[in-house]
Amino acid sequence: MKLKLTCLVLCVFASTASKVAQAPSKNLAYYLKEAESNSPLLKDFKNQQRANGVDSLIVRASGGPQVTGSAAGMYAPIIRGYGYDEVLTNGQALEALLNVNYDLLNKKRINNQLEGIKIQSDSIKYAGQQSLFDLQRSIADQYIVAYASQQQVGFNLEVISLLEQEETLLKKLTRSNIYKQSEYLTFLVTLQQQQLALKQAELQFKNDYATLNYLAGITDTAQVVLADPQLQTGVATIAQSFFGKRFEIDSLKNSNQKNAIDLSYKPKLGVYANGGYNSSFVLQPYKNFGASVGFTFSVPIYDGHQKKMQYQKLNLSAKTIADYRNFFTRQQQQQLNLIRQQLDQTDALFPKINEQIRFSKGLIDVDRKLMRTGDLKVADFVIAINNYLAAQNLLRQTNINRLKLINQFNYWNR
Numbered sequence: 001m002k003l004k005l006t007c008l009v010l011c012v013f014a015s016t017a018s019k020v021a022q023a024p025s026k027n028l029a030y031y032l033k034e035a036e037s038n039s040p041l042l043k044d045f046k047n048q049q050r051a052n053g054v055d056s057l058i059v060r061a062s063g064g065p066q067v068t069g070s071a072a073g074m075y076a077p078i079i080r081g082y083g084y085d086e087v088l089t090n091g092q093a094l095e096a097l098l099n100v101n102y103d104l105l106n107k108k109r110i111n112n113q114l115e116g117i118k119i120q121s122d123s124i125k126y127a128g129q130q131s132l133f134d135l136q137r138s139i140a141d142q143y144i145v146a147y148a149s150q151q152q153v154g155f156n157l158e159v160i161s162l163l164e165q166e167e168t169l170l171k172k173l174t175r176s177n178i179y180k181q182s183e184y185l186t187f188l189v190t191l192q193q194q195q196l197a198l199k200q201a202e203l204q205f206k207n208d209y210a211t212l213n214y215l216a217g218i219t220d221t222a223q224v225v226l227a228d229p230q231l232q233t234g235v236a237t238i239a240q241s242f243f244g245k246r247f248e249i250d251s252l253k254n255s256n257q258k259n260a261i262d263l264s265y266k267p268k269l270g271v272y273a274n275g276g277y278n279s280s281f282v283l284q285p286y287k288n289f290g291a292s293v294g295f296t297f298s299v300p301i302y303d304g305h306q307k308k309m310q311y312q313k314l315n316l317s318a319k320t321i322a323d324y325r326n327f328f329t330r331q332q333q334q335q336l337n338l339i340r341q342q343l344d345q346t347d348a349l350f351p352k353i354n355e356q357i358r359f360s361k362g363l364i365d366v367d368r369k370l371m372r373t374g375d376l377k378v379a380d381f382v383i384a385i386n387n388y389l390a391a392q393n394l395l396r397q398t399n400i401n402r403l404k405l406i407n408q409f410n411y412w413n414r
Contacts, residue, residue, distance in 0.1 A: 024222075024224050024225070025224065025225045025226075025227050026224045026225070026226060026227065027226075027227040027229075028139075028140060028143050028227070028229050028230075028231075031139050031143055031212060031216045031218075032136055032139055032140070034216045034217065034218050035135055035136070035139045035215065035216040035217060036132060036135065036136075037217075038216065038217030038218070039131075039132075039135055039217065041131055041135075042128060042131060042132060042135070045124055045125075045127060045128030045131065046128065048124045049121055049124050049125060049128075052117055052120055052121040052124065053121075055117050056114055056117045056118075059110060059113045059114055059117065060110070060114070062110070063103075063106055063107070063110040064102075065100055065101070065102040066100070066101045066102070067098070067099070067100050068098075068099045068101075069096075069097070069098050069099070070095070070096075070097050070099060071095060071096040071097075072093075072094075072095045073092075073093070073094045073095070074089070074092060074093045074094075075091070075092040076089040076091055076092065077091075078091070090280030090281075090282050091280070091281075091282070092280065092281050093278075093279065093280045093281070094277065094278075094279055094281070095276070095277070095278045095279075096276045096277045096278075097274045097275065097276035097277075097278065098274060098275055098276050099272065099273075099274040100272060100273045100274065101270060101271075101272045102270060102271055102272070103268065103269070103270045104269045104270060104271060105266065105267065105268055105269050108263055108266075109260075109263050112256065112259045112260055112263055115256055115259075116253075116256045116260070119249060119252045119253055119256055122249055122252075123249050123253075126245055126246060126249060129242070130242075130243075130246075133242075133411060133414065136411075137407060137408075137411045138215055139212070139215055139216055140229070140231070140407045141404060141407060142208070142211055142212045142215055143212055143226065143229060144229055144400055144403045144404055144407065145208050145211075145212075145400075146205065146208040146209045146211070146212045146226055147226045147228070147229060147400075148208075148396060148397075148400045149201065149204045149205035149208045149209070150205050150209075150225070150226050151396055152201040152204070152205070152396065153198065153201045153202055153205050155392055155396070156194060156197055156198040156201050157198065159194050159385070159388075159389065160191070160194050160195060160198060162364075162385075163187075163190065163191045163194060163385070164191065166187070166368065166371065166381070167187060167188065167191055169371065169372065170183075170184055170187055170371065170378070171184065173371070173372075173374060178374035179374065179378060183377070183378035183379070184378070186378055186379060186382065187378050187381070187382065190382050190385065209224075209226075229403055231403050231406040231407060231410070232406065233343065233406050233409050233410065233413075241329070241332065241414065242414035243328065243332060243412075243414065244325065244328075244329070247321055247322075247324065247325040247328075250321045251318065251321055254314055254317055254318050254321065257314060258311070258314050261307060261310050261311070261314075264300075265300050265307055267297065267298065267299040268296075268297065268298045268299070269295065269296070269297050270295065270296045270297075271293070271294070271295045271296075272293070272294055272295070272296070273291065273292070273293045273294075274291065274292055275290070275291035275292075276289070276290075276291075277289050278290065332412055335412050336409065336412055336413055339405055339408055339409045339412070340409065342405050343402065343405050343406070343409065346398060346401060346402045346405065347402070349398050350395075350398065350399075353391060353394055353395045353398060354395070356391045356394075357388070357391045357392060357395060360384065360387045360388040360391050361388060363384045363387070363388075364381075364384050364385065364388055367380065367381045367384050368381075
C-alpha cells in the first residue's frame with residue numbers, strides 16, 4: 001500500500017514538473033508593458049495633455065477679433081396718459097447689431113497665457129511620468145515576490161525528489177533490519193513535512209502570481225514560468241534628477257504668475273465697430289440702418305498697493321519651493337546612500353551563504369553514502385537536510401532582498 005502511495009506521489013510531482021516545463025515563459029518587461037498599456041491613470045494624464053492642447057488653441061482664438069451679434073426690442077405703452085415718459089423711452093425701440101471688438105495690446109497677455117498652458121502641460125507630463133515610475137516599481141516588486149514563490153516551489157520539488165529516493169532505500173534497509181522502524185518513521189515524517197511545505201508554496205505562488213496579474217490589469221490565469229528579473233543598478237544621477245523637475249516646474253509657475261500680475265497693470269487699448277439697425281420707430285424707421293466705430297482705453301492708477309502684496313506672496317512661495325527642493329535633494333541622496341550600503345552588505349553575504357550551501361550539500365552526499373551501509377543515524381541525515389534547507393532559504397531570501405533593493409535604487413536614481 002505504501003509503495004503504491006509513493007508511486008502515486010511521484011507521478012503527481014512528475015506531472016506537475018512536466019506542466020511547469022511546458023508552460024510559457026514571461027519576463028518582467030512583459031508585465032511592465034501590460035501594466036502601462038492597461039493603466040487608466042496613465043491614459044487620464046494623456047487625455048489631460050490633449051485637453052491642454054485644446055486650451056492653447058482657445059487662447060490663441062481669443063486673441064483675435066471677437067465678432068458677436070446682438071438684438072434687443074422694447075415697447076413702453078401709454079394707456080390713458082399713464083406710462084413711461086415717452087421723451088425718455090421713445091415708446092418703442094428695436095436694435096439688431098453686429099459687433100466687432102479687438103484688443104490692440106493683448107499680444108503679451110496671450111503669450112503669457114500660452115506659456116502658462118505649456119507649464120501646466122509639463123506639470124501633467126511630469127505627473128504622468130512619475131505615476132509610470134510608481135507603477136513600474138510596484139509591478140517589479142510584485143514580480144520579484146512571485147518569482148521568489150516560484151523558486152520556492154521548484155526548490156521544494158527538488159528536496160522532495162531527493163527525500164523520496166532516500167525513502168525507497170531506507171525502506172529496504174529497514175526491512176533488512178539495518179535501520180529501526182522508528183528511524184524510518186522519523187524520516188517519513190520529514191518527507192511528509194516537505195510535501196506539505198510544497199503545497200503551501202504552490203498556494204503562495206498562485207496568490208502572488210494572481211496579485212501580479214491584478215496589478216498589471218491582466219485577466220489571463222494560464223500557468224506561466226516567470227523568468228529571472230535580471231535587475232541591475234544604474235549610475236547615480238543626482239545632478240540631473242527626474243524628481244528635481246517638479247521644483248523647476250513650480251518655479252516656472254511662480255514666474256508665470258508674476259508676469260501675469262505685471263501685465264494686469266499695463267494699459268489696455270481696444271477698438272470696436274458695429275453695424276446694423278437701431279430705431280425708435282418715431283421718425284423714418286426705414287432709414288435707421290447705420291454703423292459706428294470707437295475705442296476703449298484704461299490704465300490702472302491706484303488699487304491700494306495690491307501689486308506689491310501679490311509680489312510678496314509670490315516671493316514667499318518661491319522660498320517655500322527652494323526649501324522643499326533642498327530638503328528633498330538631501331533626502332534623495334541619503335536614500336541612495338543607504339540603499340547602496342545595504343546592497344554592498346547584501347552582496348558580501350553571498351560568498352558565505354554559498355560556502356554554507358556547498359558544505360551542507362557535501363554533507364548530504366556523504367550521509368547518503370553512509371546510509372547505504374547503515375553507518376549513519378537517520379536523525380543525523382534529517383539534520384543535514386534541514387541545514388541544507390535553511391541555507392538555501394537564506395540564499396533565496398537574500399537574493400530577493402537584493403532584487404528589491406535594486407528596484408528601489410533604480411526608482412530613486414532617476
